[in-house]
Amino acid sequence: MRGDNDTWGQSSRGEFEAVVLPHLEAMLRLARFLMRGNLADAEDLVQDTVFRAFEAFPRFQPGTNLRAWLFRILRNAYVDLLRRRGRQAELTESLAVPQESNSAVDEFRAQGVRERTAADLEAALAELPADLRMALLLVDGEEMRYDEVAEVMGCPVGTVRSRLHRGRRLLREQLLKLWRDRTPR
């Protein structure tokens, strides 16, 4: 137990730091996208995640997927944060994913080559429902397998696949919207 020096003292704390802190950068990178670029909020979210992990660490099974375990705690902390702020609707996939024609896909490909800026991507990702955004970031950013993402998000692998498909379509739509708004008429 944390606070009981016989079982959870300095040595356990050292072990916790040794295995968890190397994941700090990955957690902060994900949190930054979840918090829509607000670094201070992202740091608070990661700090909350680390303390939740610290509390739960005696129950962590060595040999299991630590990165997935940490990201799952981070997601739970994020969901709780949205709930506290009364913004739980952002998590759901209520945003309709538009039908995508080949002409739109072509336009995206042409524009994508010319204007692939990180700021555009951040703005477009910020418009996505949180669970779609998170699935995209874990697979494309963290290069996680679908089964790992399913573990993080607490959903079946099929749902991960569906979220990625919907997320990428929606992301293209958002990017096109940005680029069209900027094009001189």
Added chain:
Amino acid sequence: MVKGQLVEGAEVTHDMPCPEYRERITAWADGELQDPREVAALKTHMRGCEGCRIYAEAEAATKRLVTAAYAVPVQVGVLRARIREKLDALTVPKPRRSPVLVPRLAWGALAAVLLATLTIGYLTFQPKATVEASPLVRAAVTDHVECMLGRLPLEVTTTDQEEVSRWLLGRLARPIVLPASVPKGEVKMSTRWARLARAEGAQILVDRGGRMHSLFIMPVREVSGTLGRQVTLADREFFVNQLEGYTVVFWRQGDLLYCLVSDREEQEVLGLAAEYAGSSAS
């Protein structure tokens, strides 16, 4: 696993990707289409379907954009230092509670009250057996103090008991309603998931007019050993402990064990426990 790769030679064109292949193309672009027969069937299909081929290209291009945007480095030095500092505070031995300062003029009154209480207590009650504080009692006091000092992360902070009840939903073996000991809105509550000795449960830190107490709720099956000195109040059994100036009261309700920690006087804490127990039973 086969990574997505475009197939040359379009023969048939569609304006849209075929619905039955869309998600398979996504999985293929991610190297997650694992069945070789499924991969072969998709490739054959794309050879003759321009819509799906273009769609596969768009999926791969979108994936590359996200990967590139995500690769922007972040600095964690300050955050790491901040976290280590807070971990230091959590793992050093806990300071004992400072004695309460009593204004000089109050000493006389306090002595009189003490004398009266001792006299009445001696005449009225049997001598109480000393019960050694169990690890659960110590853990409850420690977590209560740590929470008050802001050293433990809290999840929901609200003035609405129903919100706390919703937070509790699904976390314990059965849904429970938080005992509403005071009128709605008169308290501020913060929640966290706690682990006391070997028992897991919810902790609700209650701020009632600036004085704080903690209510822990956990499955009774996870608790063993002595719960403290038994006291019967309003036909209900409570178990009382004293540790480092805190009163810790347990009571059982169905398959749940409740634990109240407060620095108020024992009788006051017992009254509060009875209030909680009464309202949660109704």
